[in-house]
Amino acid sequence: MSLLVVGSVAFDAIETPFGKTDKIVGGAASYIALATSYFTPKTKLVAVVGDDFPTDFINTLNQRGVNTEGLQIKKGQKSFFWSGKYHTDMNSRDTLVTELNVLGDFDPVVPESYQDCEYLMLGNLTPAVQQTVINRLRKRPKLIVMDTMNFWMEVAMDDLRKTISMVDVLTINDEEARQLSGEYSLVKAAAKIQAMGPSFLIIKKGENGALLFHGKEVFFAPALPLEEVFDPTGAGDTFAGGFIGYLAKTDDTSFENMKNAIIYGSAMASFCVEKFGTERIMNLQEDELLARINQFRNLVRFNMASL
Amino acid sequence: MSLLVVGSVAFDAIETPFGKTDKIVGGAASYIALATSYFTPKTKLVAVVGDDFPTDFINTLNQRGVNTEGLQIKKGQKSFFWSGKYHTDMNSRDTLVTELNVLGDFDPVVPESYQDCEYLMLGNLTPAVQQTVINRLRKRPKLIVMDTMNFWMEVAMDDLRKTISMVDVLTINDEEARQLSGEYSLVKAAAKIQAMGPSFLIIKKGENGALLFHGKEVFFAPALPLEEVFDPTGAGDTFAGGFIGYLAKTDDTSFENMKNAIIYGSAMASFCVEKFGTERIMNLQEDELLARINQFRNLVRFNMASL
DSSP states (O other): OOEEEESOOEEEEEEETTEEOSSEEEOHHHHHHHHHTTTOSOEEEEEEEETTSOHHHHHHHHHTTOEEEEEEEETTOOOOEEEEEEOTTSSOEEEEEEEOGGGGGOOOOOOGGGTTOSEEEEOSSOHHHHHHHHHTOSSOOSEEEEEOOHHHHHHOHHHHHHHHTTOSEEEEEHHHHHHHHSOSSHHHHHHHHHHTSOSEEEEEOGGGOEEEEETTEEEEEOOOOOSOOOOOTTHHHHHHHHHHHHHHHHTOOSHHHHHHHHHHHHHHHHHHTTSSTTTGGGSOOHHHHHHHHHHHHHHHOOOOSOO | OOEEEESOOEEEEEEETTEEOSSEEEOHHHHHHHHHTTTOSOEEEEEEEETTSOHHHHHHHHHTTOEEEEEEEETTOOOOEEEEEEOTTSSOEEEEEEEOGGGGGOOOOOOGGGTTOSEEEEOSSOHHHHHHHHHTOSSOOSEEEEEOOHHHHHHOHHHHHHHHTTOSEEEEEHHHHHHHHSOSSHHHHHHHHHHTSOSEEEEEOGGGOEEEEETTEEEEEOOOOOSOOOOOTTHHHHHHHHHHHHHHHHTOOSHHHHHHHHHHHHHHHHHHTTSSTTHHHHSOOHHHHHHHHHHHHHHHOOOOSOO
C-alpha cells in the first residue's frame, strides 16, 4: 500500500559520550522514509530543504524507492539545523542550536500523484503543518499515525489537540503522555489521550520498550538490551517508520497486527542507535532484520506448563 | 521442596501520595515468606524481632505453613523500624527514620530442622549475616538467591562481594547493577556481575519490568501497567518470594523455568503494590493469581505470520 510521510529533512550535529559529528543528514522524515523503504516500495515524501542539502541523500532515497516529488528544495535558503549533546545516560540531551530556516514557513505541497495514499505518517513537526497535510488529501487515508513531542505542548497546545483529534494512532514518550494528559499513571493517561481522538496510543519508553493501548487492551514490546547505544537520535522516528511500514506492507490495521508492527518498529530502532545518524539504517540486510525480530521473540517468550 | 528465608521482620511507617500508615508490619522476610507460602507449605524463616512484635502476624505466618522456629524474639528489645516517604513518581523515596534495634547485633540461628533446606532466599540484610546463614547450613542448598541494595555497596562492599561470590542468583535494581559493576550498559553490567559469582542475575526495573541474564542469554519480563501503584514497599521482596517460591515448588532451576518464576514473581509484586504493606498479599486467591499470570502472557504475546 502506498504511504505518505511528512516531516523534517534536515541537518543534525550530534555529540554523544562516544564522539561527535559535523553536520550530518537527520530529521524525522529522513529516518522514517529510510525505515519504511524496507517494507514498501511506495513511500512518498513531503518535506522541505534548502539548496544546501546534499543531492546524494535524495538520490539514496530515490534508489530505495522513495518518491521525492513532494520534497521542496528552496533556492538560496538553508535547511533546518539542530544540534544537541547527549548526557551519559543517553536518555536526556541538551539542545545546543535550533535554526528553523526553511521550516519556518513550510507550506507542504501534496503532489497529485500522492493523492491515492492509504497510509499517512505525520512525523514530528508543527501540528498546524501536520494538519494541513491531512486537509490537502482529498480522501482520508485508511490510517493516520502521528508523532509529536513535548515542545508543541508548550507552544501550540490548541493546534496540537486539534491535530491529535484527527488521527488514528498517536506515538509519544512516557513523559509526554503524562504532560498531555495530566495523569501520572500511564494506564490513566492512555484512557484520557484516547478520549482526545486516537483509538490507538503508543507510549515509547526508550530503553524500557513501548506500550500499545487500544480501548482496554494493552500490549508491551520490550526494547532489546544493547551492549551500547551509540547515538539515540532518530530512534523514535525509525520506530514509527518500521511500525507504519509494516502496517502498509501487510495492509492490516487490527490491534493484533499492530503488535507485530511494534516489534518491527522496535527492531528497526535497535539498529538505528548502533551508529551516528542514519548510517546504520541505510545499509540493513533482510536477514539481519529477521534475526533481530527473532531476538525480540526469544526475549519475552516463556512456556508455562500448567495454566 | 523446603525453602529457607532469611531477612528482616520489622515495622514500617509509610507515606505515599495516597495516604500514610502508623507502624505496620514490614521487612523483607515478611513479604518474602508471605509470597513463598502461596507456592510451598515448607517455608522456614530465620529472622529476629523484639517483644513489641505482634503475635498475630506470627500466627498468620504459621497458619500459612511458615515455620517460625528460627524467628528469635528478643525480650525487652524493639524490632527494626523503618519509616519512609515516597515521591509523586513512586520510584524514589526518602528515608525518614531507621532504627536498627534487634537487627544491630543479629546472630542468625539455623534450627536443626532447617538443615535439609534445598532452596535458600537471602532477603536484603547485612551481607555478613547473609553469609553466616550460608555457612551455618551443613549442606549447600541446591539454589541460593540473594537480594541486596545500594546501601551495602556504600558501607560493606567487601562483605557484599564475598557473599555475592557464594550465590547462584542475585537480584538487584538497575541503578544498583550500574553501581556494583561500574558499567552503564546493563548488558555489560550483567557480564561483570556474573563474573563475580552468580550464574544468574535478575535486574529489577520497577514499573519497567525485570531482566534475567544467564551467560549470553537474556529474558525480559514486563511489569503489568497498573492504574495505580498505592504503595511500592515490599514489591521487590514479594517478587523475590514469588520467584524462589515457584522454583521450590517446581524444583527446576533451569533458565527456562526461571522465566516462569520471574513471571510469577512479577504477578505477586503487582498485587503487593495495590495496598499498604503486606495487606494485599495476605489475602490472595489462587484464581486471582492465575488470572494475573494470564494478563502477563497476553501483555507480551504476538503472533507473527511469516518468519
